[in-house]
Amino acid sequence: MAQQALAGVKVAILADDGFEQVELTEPRKALDDAGARTSVVSPRDQLIKGWNVKEWGDTVAVDIPLAQARPDDFDALLLPGGVINPDSLRMQPAAVAFVKAFFDAGKPVAAICHGPWTVIEAGAAKGRKIASWPSLKTDLTNAGAEWVDQEVVVDGNLVTSRKPDDIPAFNRAIGEQFARVRR
Numbered sequence: 001m002a003q004q005a006l007a008g009v010k011v012a013i014l015a016d017d018g019f020e021q022v023e024l025t026e027p028r029k030a031l032d033d034a035g036a037r038t039s040v041v042s043p044r045d046q047l048i049k050g051w052n053v054k055e056w057g058d059t060v061a062v063d064i065p066l067a068q069a070r071p072d073d074f075d076a077l078l079l080p081g082g083v084i085n086p087d088s089l090r091m092q093p094a095a096v097a098f099v100k101a102f103f104d105a106g107k108p109v110a111a112i113c114h115g116p117w118t119v120i121e122a123g124a125a126k127g128r129k130i131a132s133w134p135s136l137k138t139d140l141t142n143a144g145a146e147w148v149d150q151e152v153v154v155d156g157n158l159v160t161s162r163k164p165d166d167i168p169a170f171n172r173a174i175g176e177q178f179a180r181v182r183r
Contacts, residue, residue: 005179007035012074014041014066014098014118018084021050021057022164023112027078030171036178039063039074043092051082066094071101075181078174081113081133081163090121100124103157108181110159110174112166116140119158129153131160 011031015024028038042048042062050057071077077099079086089095100122102109111119116132117139119125126144130153137147151166152159152173159177161170 004035005175006031009036009076009178009181010074011036011038011076011078011178012041012064012069012071012098012102013038013078013080014089014095015048015060015080016042016044016085016088016095017049018051018082018088019048019060019080020082020085020113020164021052022167023080023082023115024050024060024078026164026167027080027110027112027171027174030175031078031178034175038078039069041066041069041098043067043089043095051084066092066098069098071098071105071107074102074107076108076174076178077102077110079109079111079115079118081111081115083114086114086117090117096121106157108157108159108174108177110170110177112161112170113163116145116160119160120145124158128155128158130155130158131162131166133162 047059103124120143140147152169
Protein backbone atom coordinates (compact mmCIF):
# COMPACT_ATOMS: atom_id res chain seq x y z
CA MET A 1 0.00 0.00 0.00
CA ALA A 2 1.21 3.46 -0.79
CA GLN A 3 2.15 5.60 2.16
CA GLN A 4 -0.79 7.84 3.19
CA ALA A 5 -3.11 6.22 0.60
CA LEU A 6 -5.55 5.63 3.46
CA ALA A 7 -5.04 8.88 5.37
CA GLY A 8 -8.14 9.59 7.41
CA VAL A 9 -9.74 6.17 6.86
CA LYS A 10 -10.95 4.72 10.17
CA VAL A 11 -10.83 0.92 10.36
CA ALA A 12 -12.35 -1.24 13.08
CA ILE A 13 -10.61 -4.56 13.70
CA LEU A 14 -13.12 -6.82 15.43
CA ALA A 15 -11.38 -9.57 17.38
CA ASP A 16 -11.53 -11.71 20.50
CA ASP A 17 -9.13 -14.09 22.21
CA GLY A 18 -7.72 -16.66 19.81
CA PHE A 19 -7.32 -14.44 16.73
CA GLU A 20 -4.59 -15.74 14.41
CA GLN A 21 -1.81 -13.36 15.37
CA VAL A 22 -0.40 -12.52 11.91
CA GLU A 23 -3.91 -12.11 10.48
CA LEU A 24 -4.44 -9.15 12.80
CA THR A 25 -0.94 -7.71 13.17
CA GLU A 26 0.21 -7.80 9.53
CA PRO A 27 -2.91 -6.23 7.95
CA ARG A 28 -3.03 -3.70 10.78
CA LYS A 29 0.59 -2.71 10.17
CA ALA A 30 -0.06 -2.32 6.44
CA LEU A 31 -3.17 -0.22 7.10
CA ASP A 32 -1.38 1.95 9.68
CA ASP A 33 1.61 2.40 7.35
CA ALA A 34 -0.79 3.60 4.64
CA GLY A 35 -2.20 6.24 6.98
CA ALA A 36 -5.38 4.52 8.21
CA ARG A 37 -6.42 4.86 11.83
CA THR A 38 -7.02 1.33 13.12
CA SER A 39 -8.81 0.43 16.34
CA VAL A 40 -9.11 -3.01 17.88
CA VAL A 41 -12.73 -3.52 18.93
CA SER A 42 -13.45 -6.48 21.20
CA PRO A 43 -16.00 -7.93 23.61
CA ARG A 44 -13.05 -7.87 26.05
CA ASP A 45 -12.20 -4.62 27.80
CA GLN A 46 -8.41 -4.45 27.92
CA LEU A 47 -6.37 -7.18 26.21
CA ILE A 48 -6.94 -10.03 23.79
CA LYS A 49 -4.58 -12.94 23.30
CA GLY A 50 -3.49 -14.09 19.88
CA TRP A 51 -2.96 -17.59 18.58
CA ASN A 52 0.41 -18.14 16.92
CA VAL A 53 0.11 -21.16 14.60
CA LYS A 54 -0.06 -23.92 17.25
CA GLU A 55 0.18 -22.11 20.57
CA TRP A 56 -0.92 -18.98 22.36
CA GLY A 57 0.79 -15.86 21.07
CA ASP A 58 1.06 -12.22 22.05
CA THR A 59 -1.56 -9.99 23.60
CA VAL A 60 -2.98 -6.95 21.82
CA ALA A 61 -4.55 -3.98 23.55
CA VAL A 62 -8.25 -3.38 22.99
CA ASP A 63 -8.78 0.19 21.84
CA ILE A 64 -12.57 0.23 22.13
CA PRO A 65 -14.72 -2.30 24.00
CA LEU A 66 -17.48 -3.61 21.73
CA ALA A 67 -20.15 -2.30 24.09
CA GLN A 68 -18.90 1.24 23.39
CA ALA A 69 -18.09 0.87 19.67
CA ARG A 70 -20.32 2.43 17.04
CA PRO A 71 -20.11 1.22 13.42
CA ASP A 72 -20.94 4.77 12.28
CA ASP A 73 -17.57 5.89 13.69
CA PHE A 74 -15.69 3.68 11.20
CA ASP A 75 -15.24 3.56 7.43
CA ALA A 76 -14.25 -0.11 7.11
CA LEU A 77 -14.01 -3.40 9.04
CA LEU A 78 -11.28 -6.05 9.29
CA LEU A 79 -12.13 -9.55 10.56
CA PRO A 80 -9.01 -11.60 11.36
CA GLY A 81 -9.30 -15.35 11.51
CA GLY A 82 -8.05 -18.07 13.79
CA VAL A 83 -10.54 -20.73 14.83
CA ILE A 84 -11.31 -19.52 18.36
CA ASN A 85 -11.81 -15.82 17.57
CA PRO A 86 -14.56 -15.90 14.91
CA ASP A 87 -16.25 -18.86 16.58
CA SER A 88 -16.56 -16.76 19.74
CA LEU A 89 -17.66 -13.63 17.87
CA ARG A 90 -20.41 -15.38 15.89
CA MET A 91 -22.00 -16.48 19.17
CA GLN A 92 -22.23 -12.91 20.49
CA PRO A 93 -25.24 -10.92 19.25
CA ALA A 94 -23.47 -7.57 19.74
CA ALA A 95 -20.53 -8.70 17.58
CA VAL A 96 -22.83 -10.03 14.86
CA ALA A 97 -24.85 -6.78 14.90
CA PHE A 98 -21.61 -4.78 14.63
CA VAL A 99 -20.56 -6.73 11.51
CA LYS A 100 -24.05 -6.58 10.01
CA ALA A 101 -24.09 -2.79 10.36
CA PHE A 102 -21.06 -2.50 8.04
CA PHE A 103 -22.74 -4.61 5.37
CA ASP A 104 -26.05 -2.78 5.77
CA ALA A 105 -24.23 0.54 5.24
CA GLY A 106 -22.31 -0.78 2.20
CA LYS A 107 -18.96 -0.21 3.92
CA PRO A 108 -15.94 -2.33 2.96
CA VAL A 109 -15.28 -5.46 5.00
CA ALA A 110 -12.22 -7.72 4.85
CA ALA A 111 -12.15 -11.24 6.33
CA ILE A 112 -9.39 -13.82 6.28
CA CYS A 113 -9.19 -17.53 7.16
CA HIS A 114 -12.09 -18.34 9.54
CA GLY A 115 -13.21 -14.68 9.60
CA PRO A 116 -16.08 -15.39 7.14
CA TRP A 117 -17.89 -17.31 9.89
CA THR A 118 -18.93 -13.92 11.25
CA VAL A 119 -19.94 -12.81 7.74
CA ILE A 120 -22.23 -15.86 7.55
CA GLU A 121 -23.74 -15.11 10.96
CA ALA A 122 -24.38 -11.49 9.92
CA GLY A 123 -26.42 -12.78 6.95
CA ALA A 124 -24.02 -11.27 4.41
CA ALA A 125 -22.60 -14.38 2.69
CA LYS A 126 -25.51 -15.32 0.42
CA GLY A 127 -24.83 -14.73 -3.27
CA ARG A 128 -21.18 -13.83 -2.74
CA LYS A 129 -17.94 -15.42 -3.92
CA ILE A 130 -15.81 -15.98 -0.80
CA ALA A 131 -12.33 -17.39 -0.12
CA SER A 132 -11.61 -18.84 3.33
CA TRP A 133 -9.82 -21.59 5.17
CA PRO A 134 -10.97 -24.82 3.43
CA SER A 135 -12.91 -26.12 6.45
CA LEU A 136 -15.47 -23.31 5.95
CA LYS A 137 -16.39 -24.49 2.44
CA THR A 138 -19.52 -26.37 3.57
CA ASP A 139 -20.60 -23.58 5.94
CA LEU A 140 -20.25 -20.97 3.20
CA THR A 141 -22.00 -23.14 0.62
CA ASN A 142 -24.87 -23.80 3.05
CA ALA A 143 -25.12 -20.03 3.61
CA GLY A 144 -25.59 -19.51 -0.14
CA ALA A 145 -22.06 -18.35 -0.98
CA GLU A 146 -19.75 -19.69 -3.66
CA TRP A 147 -16.59 -20.88 -1.90
CA VAL A 148 -13.41 -20.45 -3.94
CA ASP A 149 -9.86 -21.60 -3.31
CA GLN A 150 -8.05 -18.38 -4.28
CA GLU A 151 -5.51 -16.25 -2.44
CA VAL A 152 -7.81 -13.22 -2.48
CA VAL A 153 -11.35 -12.52 -3.72
CA VAL A 154 -13.08 -9.16 -4.00
CA ASP A 155 -16.86 -9.39 -4.27
CA GLY A 156 -18.47 -5.97 -4.08
CA ASN A 157 -17.48 -4.46 -0.74
CA LEU A 158 -16.13 -7.77 0.66
CA VAL A 159 -12.47 -8.85 0.47
CA THR A 160 -11.62 -12.40 1.57
CA SER A 161 -8.52 -14.61 1.73
CA ARG A 162 -7.71 -18.15 2.83
CA LYS A 163 -4.72 -18.14 5.16
CA PRO A 164 -1.60 -16.37 6.48
CA ASP A 165 0.36 -17.13 3.27
CA ASP A 166 -2.19 -14.95 1.42
CA ILE A 167 -1.60 -11.86 3.59
CA PRO A 168 0.48 -9.92 1.01
CA ALA A 169 -2.30 -10.24 -1.60
CA PHE A 170 -4.96 -9.64 1.07
CA ASN A 171 -3.21 -6.45 2.20
CA ARG A 172 -3.02 -5.13 -1.38
CA ALA A 173 -6.71 -5.85 -1.96
CA ILE A 174 -7.87 -4.28 1.31
CA GLY A 175 -5.72 -1.24 0.60
CA GLU A 176 -7.45 -0.77 -2.76
CA GLN A 177 -10.92 -1.46 -1.36
CA PHE A 178 -10.55 0.68 1.76
CA ALA A 179 -9.11 3.57 -0.29
CA ARG A 180 -12.46 3.82 -2.08
CA VAL A 181 -14.05 5.33 1.04
CA ARG A 182 -11.91 8.43 0.46
CA ARG A 183 -13.37 9.07 -3.00
